[in-house]
Amino acid sequence: MSSDKPAGFHCPMPELNFDTITLAHGSGGKLTRLLLDSMVIPNLKNPWLDEQGDGAVLDLNGPVAFSTDSFVVSPLFFPGGCIGDLAVNGTVNDVAMCGAKPEYLSLSFIIEEGLPVEQFWNILMAVRDACLKADVKVVTGDTKVVERGKGDGIFINTTGMGRVHPKAKLASSRIKAGDKVILSGPLAEHGIAIMSKRKGLEFESAIVSDTRPLHSITQKLVDVFGKKVHLFRDPTRGGVAAVLHEIALRNKLGVEIEESGLPVHPEVAGACEMLGLDPLYIANEGLFLTFASPENADQIVAEIQNWAFGKQATVIGTITDEHPGKVLLKSTIGGRRVLPDISGEILPRIC
Amino acid sequence: MKYLSEFRDVKLVKKLLARLHEVTTRPWSIMEVCGGQTHGLVRHGILDLLPEKITMIHGPGCPVCVTPAHLIDQAIELTLEHDVILCSFGDMLRVPGSEMSLLSARAKGADIRILYSPLEAVRIAQENPDKQVVFFAVGFETTAPANALSVVQAKKAGVKNYTLLCAHVLVPPAIETIMQDEETRVDGFLAAGHVCTVMGTDEYEPVVARYKVPIVVTGFEPVDLLEGILMTVEQLENGVFRLENQYKRVVARQGNAPAVELLRDVFDIRDRQWRGVGTIPKSGLFLRGKYADFDASVRFGLSDEHPPETTECLSGDVMKGKIKPPECPHFGKGCTPEHPLGAPMVSGEGACAAYYNYAFEQ
Numbered sequence: 251m252s253s254d255k256p257a258g259f260h261c262p263m264p265e266l267n268f269d270t271i272t273l274a275h276g277s278g279g280k281l282t283r284l285l286l287d288s289m290v291i292p293n294l295k296n297p298w299l300d301e302q303g304d305g306a307v308l309d310l311n312g313p314v315a316f317s318t319d320s321f322v323v324s325p326l327f328f329p330g331g332c333i334g335d336l337a338v339n340g341t342v343n344d345v346a347m348c349g350a351k352p353e354y355l356s357l358s359f360i361i362e363e364g365l366p367v368e369q370f371w372n373i374l375m376a377v378r379d380a381c382l383k384a385d386v387k388v389v390t391g392d393t394k395v396v397e398r399g400k401g402d403g404i405f406i407n408t409t410g411m412g413r414v415h416p417k418a419k420l421a422s423s424r425i426k427a428g429d430k431v432i433l434s435g436p437l438a439e440h441g442i443a444i445m446s447k448r449k450g451l452e453f454e455s456a457i458v459s460d461t462r463p464l465h466s467i468t469q470k471l472v473d474v475f476g477k478k479v480h481l482f483r484d485p486t487r488g489g490v491a492a493v494l495h496e497i498a499l500r501n502k503l504g505v506e507i508e509e510s511g512l513p514v515h516p517e518v519a520g521a522c523e524m525l526g527l528d529p530l531y532i533a534n535e536g537l538f539l540t541f542a543s544p545e546n547a548d549q550i551v552a553e554i555q556n557w558a559f560g561k562q563a564t565v566i567g568t569i570t571d572e573h574p575g576k577v578l579l580k581s582t583i584g585g586r587r588v589l590p591d592i593s594g595e596i597l598p599r600i601c
Numbered sequence: 602m603k604y605l606s607e608f609r610d611v612k613l614v615k616k617l618l619a620r621l622h623e624v625t626t627r628p629w630s631i632m633e634v635c636g637g638q639t640h641g642l643v644r645h646g647i648l649d650l651l652p653e654k655i656t657m658i659h660g661p662g663c664p665v666c667v668t669p670a671h672l673i674d675q676a677i678e679l680t681l682e683h684d685v686i687l688c689s690f691g692d693m694l695r696v697p698g699s700e701m702s703l704l705s706a707r708a709k710g711a712d713i714r715i716l717y718s719p720l721e722a723v724r725i726a727q728e729n730p731d732k733q734v735v736f737f738a739v740g741f742e743t744t745a746p747a748n749a750l751s752v753v754q755a756k757k758a759g760v761k762n763y764t765l766l767c768a769h770v771l772v773p774p775a776i777e778t779i780m781q782d783e784e785t786r787v788d789g790f791l792a793a794g795h796v797c798t799v800m801g802t803d804e805y806e807p808v809v810a811r812y813k814v815p816i817v818v819t820g821f822e823p824v825d826l827l828e829g830i831l832m833t834v835e836q837l838e839n840g841v842f843r844l845e846n847q848y849k850r851v852v853a854r855q856g857n858a859p860a861v862e863l864l865r866d867v868f869d870i871r872d873r874q875w876r877g878v879g880t881i882p883k884s885g886l887f888l889r890g891k892y893a894d895f896d897a898s899v900r901f902g903l904s905d906e907h908p909p910e911t912t913e914c915l916s917g918d919v920m921k922g923k924i925k926p927p928e929c930p931h932f933g934k935g936c937t938p939e940h941p942l943g944a945p946m947v948s949g950e951g952a953c954a955a956y957y958n959y960a961f962e963q
Binding site: 523525526528579580581582583584585586587588590591 | 605609611614615643644645646647648649650691717823938957958959
């Protein structure tokens with residue numbers, strides 16, 4: 251499904267006397283207020299937003315996780331989601347990877363003049379639904395409009411905050427040789443869903459983006475396993491390969507992964523074959539990697555498998571002190587090779 | 602995945618490997634001609650499994666790697682000075698021209714679009730009647746028929762703003778050039794399966810006879826590659842040289858007749874410069890006079906004159922199998938995928954990038 255509407259029931263869009271966003275909506279004047287009062291604030295309603303101050307005053311005790319991300323996805327609407335839920339889930343997940351429960355978000359729109367109001371409404375509805383699902387509140391925000399041609403429809407920035415679970419002891423430095431690398435589900439679905447709708451590449455596919463909040467399961471894992479979990483990472487842009495390279499380089503350790511154990515939906519595998527791409531390098535929006543000692547790995551996998559989206563969770567590899575800085579892949583047929591670090595944009599091969 | 606998983610079957614792979622280890626008694630250097638085969642060998646870790654006596658030499662069959670710098674310069678000139686929409690296959694974008702790559706040109710504002718099919722470029726031309734749309738037609742006999750078809754369709758549909766910047770090259774003349782080089786180390790060839798799908802296998806018979814060298818038409822999956830290598834080694838060990846076809850499920854001796862006909866209709870064969878290798882006689886496809894309206898070099902008056910390649914890159918020696926990439930003094934030092942001196946360090950199919958990125962030994 252790639253319609254410009256998020257799934258589920260939505261209030262009808264309010265009657266407005268304009269059908270596209272213009273520069274005036276970002277002027278800070280009457281039209282900005284109209285946009286906020288008729289569309290944004292009633293839908294994201296909470297005591298902080300109702301206050302309509304210059305910022306939100308939050309009461310936070312103890313360690314707080316804090317993360318920001320900007321969303322510039324094209325197309326804006328894709329199978330399984332849109333830029334709205336992506337912007338919420340993306341930052342929610344970055345906070346979740348710190349071992350925290352995401353609670354508060356900021357939300358900034360940079361809208362290109364000419365964006366149909368209906369599209370903005372649908373994006374806003376997706377933001378609202380994603381916030382409800384993830385149980386986070388948008389407590390402050392901003393709206394700017396740029397001239398036509400200076401943006402790609404809409405860009406969204408979100409920043410998230412959440413209290414860190416008292417049992418969490420997550421740090422890249424805690425990863426050591428022997429640790430297992432656990433992947434929570436099938437690879438590359440977000441990237442392939444986006445690509446299937448990108449102009450010039452369109453292909454028929456039932457693959458939908460995996461965009462979803464991850465903190466329910468990461469909080470559960472920290473609660474059950476505490477410091478036995480060494481690190482969480484979500485393999486978004488650059489895919490699983492990028493995360494593994496970063497870990498290998500930063501910790502001066504090697505990583506070995508098994509190709510045969512990698513969960514990949516057959517349609518994703520087919521699309522990757524056709525397009526000359528490797529699923530390990532493709533973006534995910536609802537997956538996470540857990541690094542943990544070998545003696546706890548099976549229990550952690552079992553716990554993730556109990557989660558609604560974790561049925562295919564599995565150990566995909568091991569940290570080693572051999573070949574520091576390199577990620578090695580044992581292929582399905584038993585050969586070993588280096589998994590190269592990407593140097594720039596992923597470009598499809600010619601043949 | 603049907604028609605794919607069977608050719609990655611672990612049991613079959615093990616059987617072929619065991620047989621290969623059994624029959625190999627002497628050192629042999631085998632060149633896989635096609636970049637797709639290079640990619641298959643490294644991606645599946647096959648190089649790590651071969652008998653030590655077998656050396657695979659990554660041949661010149663990476664179309665991106667052999668596209669001369671001056672053609673990339675012309676493509677860049679078209680985008681930056683003639684304001685065309687340039688459509689290209691993806692991995693062409695990172696290859697350095699003499700001053701910059703298409704990626705750098707895009708950063709300077711050039712309208713460059715990555716496509717999988719030239720027919721898409723014709724559609725873009727129809728949607729943008731006020732702009733000139735150029736397709737950068739790169740590749741061997743494999744991609745040439747689709748590119749030829751785009752010209753025929755554009756002509757039929759009366760599309761006036763579509764042209765090809767033609768960089769097509771042919772495989773058999775390249776194999777001959779390698780065999781004519783006295784320093785060549787190649788004992789046998791895996792011919793490119795997909796090229797032969799189009800062209801058939803007959804044109805390799807004279808090459809086998811003239812240079813007394815085994816050629817085995819080979820596919821791209823692990824079982825294909827290992828079987829192709831095994832068939833070549835068996836010939837070499839027995840002191841025979843024949844043309845054999847491992848990739849029979851796809852390649853027919855006569856090839857794809859309508860595609861060959863289309864190529865003959867649209868293109869004629871002339872001498873072509875190969876990057877790092879030099880000019881190879883009768884190795885390039887150029888648009889015929891009757892399709893001159895669809896030739897970007899004619900429409901934009903592009904000059905074919907260009908200064909000789911000046912580079913420290915030894916890619917020619919690598920592609921001819923004279924040296925292995927790590928034997929080049931610049932490998933991994935002055936030349937990396939981030940800062941390539943030559944094209945084989947750029948493309949995923951390029952021999953140097955394959956060594957740099959995938960090889961386990963380094």
